[in-house]
Amino acid sequence: MQRRSLILGTAAVLAAPAALRAQALEKAKATIAVGGKNLLYYLPLTIAEQLGYFKAEGLDINIVDFAGGARALQAVVGGSADVVSGAFEHTVNMQFKGQPMRAFALQGRTPQIVLGVNPKTMAGYKTVADLKGKKIGVTAPGSSTNVMVNFILAKAGLKPADVSIIGVGAGNGAVAAMRAGQIDAISNLDPVITLLQRSGDLKIVSDTRVVTESEKVFGGPMPAGCFYAPQAFIDKHPNTVQALTNALVRANKWIQAAGPADIIKAVPESYLLGDRAVYIDAFLAAKGALSPDGMFPDKGADTAYRALASIDAGLAKAKLDLAAVYTNDFVKKANARYPKG
Numbered sequence: 236m237q238r239r240s241l242i243l244g245t246a247a248v249l250a251a252p253a254a255l256r257a258q259a260l261e262k263a264k265a266t267i268a269v270g271g272k273n274l275l276y277y278l279p280l281t282i283a284e285q286l287g288y289f290k291a292e293g294l295d296i297n298i299v300d301f302a303g304g305a306r307a308l309q310a311v312v313g314g315s316a317d318v319v320s321g322a323f324e325h326t327v328n329m330q331f332k333g334q335p336m337r338a339f340a341l342q343g344r345t346p347q348i349v350l351g352v353n354p355k356t357m358a359g360y361k362t363v364a365d366l367k368g369k370k371i372g373v374t375a376p377g378s379s380t381n382v383m384v385n386f387i388l389a390k391a392g393l394k395p396a397d398v399s400i401i402g403v404g405a406g407n408g409a410v411a412a413m414r415a416g417q418i419d420a421i422s423n424l425d426p427v428i429t430l431l432q433r434s435g436d437l438k439i440v441s442d443t444r445v446v447t448e449s450e451k452v453f454g455g456p457m458p459a460g461c462f463y464a465p466q467a468f469i470d471k472h473p474n475t476v477q478a479l480t481n482a483l484v485r486a487n488k489w490i491q492a493a494g495p496a497d498i499i500k501a502v503p504e505s506y507l508l509g510d511r512a513v514y515i516d517a518f519l520a521a522k523g524a525l526s527p528d529g530m531f532p533d534k535g536a537d538t539a540y541r542a543l544a545s546i547d548a549g550l551a552k553a554k555l556d557l558a559a560v561y562t563n564d565f566v567k568k569a570n571a572r573y574p575k576g
Contacts, residue, residue: 347524
């Protein structure tokens with residue numbers, strides 16, 4: 236009897252940290268909205284889910300996938316999701332609209348978005364000005380892929396109204412639209428871009444998978460995929476936000492140490508778009524653009540604001556508190572807790 240009590244007592248002690256952690260979470264069951272989960276842009280989210288990092292933090296996460304980041308944001312604004320796994324610049328736009336959102340864990344150091352033209356319909360392409368009057372495919376209207384198109388057009392003296400923006404998603408639908416000549420150009424991410432490039436259905440115009448190219452395009456560090464949420468959610472659920480951050484930072488670090496074979500084993504088969512070799516090439520192209528530790532760069536919010544202001548006269552005149560659109564507080568604690576992932 237004494238031995239049985241000792242065993243039960245030991246089991247209780249071992250279980251205590253997990254139980255206490257679960258009790259400490261203000262919201263153990265949470266929903267994350269994402270636009271294009273299969274993209275390498277959101278690979279850290281997938282890894283955190285597939286390797287059980289969310290569960291290790293006592294979280295029960297439901298991930299809802301949408302056609303683009305703008306729709307994922309709408310889900311949080313509408314109350315059907317708690318957190319967005321999406322593009323950093325949305326936090327700047329939302330402050331401008333009077334709905335404060337704050338990013339708390341980074342997935343991507345660059346947007347990883349590639350703008351390219353269709354060799355079939357634009358064989359004579361020379362400059363961005365040639366896109367006037369053309370159909371450009373983006374993941375979804377209003378998403379970061381659309382923002383990058385607007386930004387590059389503006390630098391060439393064109394306005395958003397000078398082209399036709401068409402939502403094509405972030406998977407096989409985007410590939411099919413390009414190959415069928417339904418669109419003249421595309422702004423999308425990997426693995427879509429690598430698949431089109433390998434089959435000769437894409438001529439790259441601008442590639443922000445490369446850190447130096449991204450900084451050249453945007454004039455500074457441009458943080459990309461991240462976890463962000465309404466400021467009110469963060470204030471009310473700090474332990475839950477910390478747990479989400481812990482899981483993502485662990486995923487970031489695992490990815491940096493992983494090889495192609497590790498990635499192929501970890502992601503769902505459907506992400507490969509029917510070609511493992513293409514996905515491996517895409518991963519190798521994107522790896523350097525993924526965050527190693529979840530930290531936001533000091534000048535990232537300024538770069539995002541400048542990019543958005545260049546295409547939005549109203550936002551350009553606004554006085555925003557850019558320090559309020561992100562925080563590294565949760566990431567610093569996560570790195571201290573998981574120095575090696």
